[in-house]
Amino acid sequence: MxxxxxxxxxxxxxxIFKHRKLILRNxxxxxxxxxxxxxxxxxxFTSTATMLPPNPEQEAMFGFMPAMLSGNIxxxxxxxxxxxxxxxxxxxxxxxxSKIKREIIAKYDLKSVFEAKTMHDAYKILDEITKVDITPExxxxxxxxxxxxxxxxxxxxxxxxxxDKFNTETATTxxxxxxIFIEKRLEETEDSLTKAxxxxxxxxxxxxxxxxxxxxxxxxxxxxKLRSEMILLEVKKGAFGSSTGISNPYITNIxxxxxxxxxxxxxxxxxxxxxxxxxxxxxxxxxxxELPQVSLEYAxxxxxxxxxxxxxxxxxxxxxxxxxxxxxxxxxxQFLDKAGVPExxxxxxxxLIVVFAFFLGIVANxxxxxFLDYLADIDMHPEKHTYAVKFKTNISHDIxxxxxxxxxxxxxREP
Numbered sequence: 001m002x003x004x005x006x007x008x009x010x011x012x013x014x015x016i017f018k019h020r021k022l023i024l025r026n027x028x029x030x031x032x033x034x035x036x037x038x039x040x041x042x043x044x045f046t047s048t049a050t051m052l053p054p055n056p057e058q059e060a061m062f063g064f065m066p067a068m069l070s071g072n073i074x075x076x077x078x079x080x081x082x083x084x085x086x087x088x089x090x091x092x093x094x095x096x097x098s099k100i101k102r103e104i105i106a107k108y109d110l111k112s113v114f115e116a117k118t119m120h121d122a123y124k125i126l127d128e129i130t131k132v133d134i135t136p137e138x139x140x141x142x143x144x145x146x147x148x149x150x151x152x153x154x155x156x157x158x159x160x161x162x163x164d165k166f167n168t169e170t171a172t173t174x175x176x177x178x179x180i181f182i183e184k185r186l187e188e189t190e191d192s193l194t195k196a197x198x199x200x201x202x203x204x205x206x207x208x209x210x211x212x213x214x215x216x217x218x219x220x221x222x223x224x225k226l227r228s229e230m231i232l233l234e235v236k237k238g239a240f241g242s243s244t245g246i247s248n249p250y251i252t253n254i255x256x257x258x259x260x261x262x263x264x265x266x267x268x269x270x271x272x273x274x275x276x277x278x279x280x281x282x283x284x285x286x287x288x289x290e291l292p293q294v295s296l297e298y299a300x301x302x303x304x305x306x307x308x309x310x311x312x313x314x315x316x317x318x319x320x321x322x323x324x325x326x327x328x329x330x331x332x333x334q335f336l337d338k339a340g341v342p343e344x345x346x347x348x349x350x351x352l353i354v355v356f357a358f359f360l361g362i363v364a365n366x367x368x369x370x371f372l373d374y375l376a377d378i379d380m381h382p383e384k385h386t387y388a389v390k391f392k393t394n395i396s397h398d399i400x401x402x403x404x405x406x407x408x409x410x411x412x413r414e415p
Contacts, residue, residue, distance in 0.1 A: 019369035026368075027361035034357030038350040045149035046346035049156040049339035051163075053138030054087040054332075088138040091163060091333075095142060100162045101126055104155060113151070130159075139336060149342050156339035167332035178236075179322035185235050186315050193308035200301040220303045223268050228310035230261045232318065 016023070094100060105111055105122050116122040129152075131143040142159045146152040237254045378388050 015370060015373050016366065019372065022372075023362070023365045023369060026365045027358060030361035030364075031354055031358045034354050035350070038348050038353045041348040042147050043345040044145050044147050044347040045152055045342040045344075046143055046145040047149065047153040047156045047339040047342050048141055048143040048337075049160050050139055050141040050336040051091065051160055052334040052336050053140070054091075086138060088134050088140050091140045092132045092134055094166060095132060095140075095159050095163050096127075096130075098123065100159065100166065103162050104158050107158060108151065108154065113148075130155075142339075144339070145346060153339045153341050160333055160335060160338075164333040171332070175322050175324070179319065181235055181238055182315055182319045182322055185231070186312070186319060189231075189308060189312045189315060193305070193312055196301065196304040196308050200305050203298060203301050219268050220299065220306050223265060223303055224306040224310040226261050226264055226268075227307045228314045230258060230265075231311045232314055233258055233261070235315070235318070 101123055102119075105119070105126065110116075110126060111119065111122045114122055114125045116125060129144055129146050131145070133141045133143070135141075142156050144152040144156045146155070233254050237251060237258075377384075378392065
């Protein structure tokens, strides 16, 4: 039995040194090939524009925007908006919407520039050269990487400009719709308040003064607050529900809030056997339905006046906000840094490509020289490599048969 000699580190180094010229030649060829390829690759430039996160006033506007975005524009945004968590996320989602991209493609005739056959192809290419990032602080950046550095700069700045235009148009449309609904509700509330005050005055003149317990007065104030919040939610639902679908998460959330408020109002009306400290307005000892007849009538009249006053005050505040939104023409987006024309290319990184190719050549050639050395050892000492010799013989035989078969096929086709 032939004892197999174990290889040492010196043997490995000797093999590498023996084939040093081959390794060096291959590494130089690979490195030169990488240099040529890197020179042939088209240069690309990256231009970046950054925006500050929305200020509190703008965030108040975004509080109304989801209703519109979830309806008519949700298809435009491709379903991105329902998952947003901050106004900065909403910025990013809107900028990547088909509406904004369509405006930019038309503005710079990108369909022709990109040599795209369809608008879908133009969208796809624009997505490939665009990158949107959001920092933990909420700063949004839009980067464009393209071979034309001037076009890349213009596109990056246009994204921000189109976002501002979209926000302004949305706020104006939304504010107008909201103002119209509130105006109508304010007129109704003003009439209801006048009638309620008149009925309370007539009751007081008839029955003189009726004293109410402090707890009942507190219940009335709580009832008025809850009722005014209900009215405001109904106004928002009416303002936005007509243009949105049944599955609109904004409307669904309003419906859930309305159900909870109705439960609390019912508890104040009729009382409850169990108290829940987490339920706002619940737990009054004497419900309205258990008051004496005169006190009950007085409490209801006083409650109606208090409710109408609370609703009127709340709607008046919302009405002023809606008018501001409708007339607002100030920029909604603030540049932190406008995109500038890049002075250096961002791609290709030629030095990095060459260095990577150099080390790749070394790593790839070391196994190669060991394989070549193994083949040479098979030829010199076939008795030590019986399985390898058998495999080599079979491969040679198969190749020979394939050559003969192909020769017969081509020979038979000759005239």
